[in-house]
Amino acid sequence: SQQGEEDPQALSIQEGENATMNCSYKTSINNLQWYRQNSGRGLVHLILIRSNEREKHSGRLRVTLDTSKKSSSLLITASRAADTASYFCATTNNTNAGKSTFGDGTTLTVKP
Amino acid sequence: DAGVTQSPTHLIKTRGQQVTLRCSPKSGHDTVSWYQQALGQGPQFIFQYYEEEERQRGNFPDRFSGHQFPNYSSELNVNALLLGDSALYLCASSLAPGQANSGANVLTFGAGSRLTVL
Numbered sequence: 001s002q003q004g005e006e007d008p009q010a011l012s013i014q015e016g017e018n019a020t021m022n023c024s025y026k027t028s029i030n031n032l033q034w035y036r037q038n039s040g041r042g043l044v045h046l047i048l049i050r051s052n053e054r055e056k057h058s059g060r061l062r063v064t065l066d067t068s069k070k071s072s073s074l075l076i077t078a079s080r081a082a083d084t085a086s087y088f089c090a091t092t093n094n095t096n097a098g099k100s101t102f103g104d105g106t107t108l109t110v111k112p
Numbered sequence: 113d114a115g116v117t118q119s120p121t122h123l124i125k126t127r128g129q130q131v132t133l134r135c136s137p138k139s140g141h142d143t144v145s146w147y148q149q150a151l152g153q154g155p156q157f158i159f160q161y162y163e164e165e166e167r168q169r170g171n172f173p174d175r176f177s178g179h180q181f182p183n184y185s186s187e188l189n190v191n192a193l194l195l196g197d198s199a200l201y202l203c204a205s206s207l208a209p210g211q212a213n214s215g216a217n218v219l220t221f222g223a224g225s226r227l228t229v230l
Contacts, residue, residue, distance in 0.1 A: 004154075031217055040200060042116070042221035043155070088154050092217045099145070099168050100219060102154035 004032075004089045004103030012109040019076040021106040023089030024069075030092045032065055033100065034074050037086045046074075046087075081112045114139055116222035118203050124228045125193050131227060133188040137205030138220045143167075144186040145219065146178060147202040155202055161186050162208055193229045200224045 007022045023032070031050045035043040049056045049065045049072065056063045062075040076083055086107045090100040117136045125131050137144050143162045147155035157170035161180035180186045184205075190197055204219035 033217065035219075035221075040224070040226075042202060042223045043204075043219070045218050045220070048218060090219075099157055099160060099170075100217060101157065102147075104152075104154045 004091055004101065006087070006089060006103045006106040008106060009104070010107045010109070012111065013079055015079060015081055015110055015112050017079055017110075019079050019083070019108055019110070021074045021087050021108070023072045023074070023103055025072075025089075025091050025103075026070065027091075027093055029067070032063075032072050033090045033092075034061075034063060034072075035088045035090060035102075037088065037105070039085075043088065076108075079108075079110045081110050084108060084110045116203055116205050116220050118201075118222035118225050120225055121223065122226045122228075124230060126230050127193055127195060129193050129229075130189065130191045131193060133190075133201050133203075133225045133227075134185065135187070135203030135205075135222060136185045137203075141205035141207060141220065142184050143206045143208050144180060144184065145204045145206070146186070146188045147204065148172070149200040149202055149224070151199075158188070190227075195229050198227060198229045200226050 004023050004025045033048045034046045037043045047058045047063050049063050060077045065072045086105040088102050088105040090102045115138050119134045145160040146158040149155045158172050159169040160167050164180045175191045177189045202224045203222045206219050
């Protein structure tokens with residue numbers, strides 16, 4: 001089974017609104033990453049947060065990590081139609097260094 | 113700076129046939145991982161190659177095999193194709209595991225090879 005599970009499975013918002021996606025995982029991790037995928041193409045790395053970090057920012061992206069709850073959230077502020085994509089969280093751990101385990105993603109639709 | 117390139121982009125095979133997919137990693141990367149992504153699901157880890165050896169393997173049968181060449185490029189081979197092997201196959205390159213920085217865990221993906229098995 002997948003290590004990460006994203007919630008919600010699908011999200012539809014209007015342009016300018018904020019979008020929040022959540023990820024839960026099962027085992028201890030080294031770090032957690034978020035990726036974006038446009039319409040069945042390759043994934044693009046967005047941001048990495050280490051297990052000893054609680055929050056990280058990159059442009060309009062804000063990621064939080066709560067290792068006690070084994071969960072993370074990705075916030076996209078002031079969304080744009082171009083943000084329409086699927087978003088995946090991926091985790092790595094000490095046992096399988098270098099192997100990233102993905103969830104099934106959240107499909108975000110931003111309506112213009 | 114070329115990213116990860118994969119070939120072919122699309123292919124159609126019939127059950128029982130064999131397929132080879134190819135991947136050239138991003139310049140400066142020496143590790144290649146392969147993922148299978150079924151429609152509507154997240155990528156599933158197949159295996160990872162570093163220094164021309166398979167370093168880690170996911171829960172895939174022996175019909176899935178691979179190879180890494182001295183120039184770090186890689187191939188994924190699937191024998192005795194089943195209908196369920198229809199998927200997008202993604203190659204991702206990265207720095208070697210255990211590198212001092214966190215770059216080892218940052219994957220650069222190719223656009224994928226979409227395999228349809230009839």
